[in-house]
Amino acid sequence: MDMIATVPKKFKASETQNNVIVHLPSYHKVRYKLSRHRINSCMSVPDPLFIPDALKTTLRGLEAPDDDPLKDERFLL
DSSP: HHHHHHHHHHHOHHHHHHHHHHHHHHHHHHHHHHHHHHHSSSSSOSSSSSGGGSSSHHHHHHHOOTTTTTTTOOOOO
C-alpha cells in the first residue's frame, strides 16, 4: 500500500501514474510469491525445543573470515 501512495511523488503525469498502477501485481500474487520464496529459502524448525545447528550461529559469524574472533559467533539462545 505504501508503494501506491508514492506513485504520484515519482510520476507527475496522471497517465503515467495509471500505467504504473495497472501493471502492479495483485496482493495475492505478491503474497504467493513471497510465501514460495520463504519456503524455498528458509529452514523450517519443526520442533522449537530442538534448534538446528545452522540456526545457532549469527549471520555475522557465518560470514566472518576464519581468522576473525567473531567466526561462528553463537546466536543468543
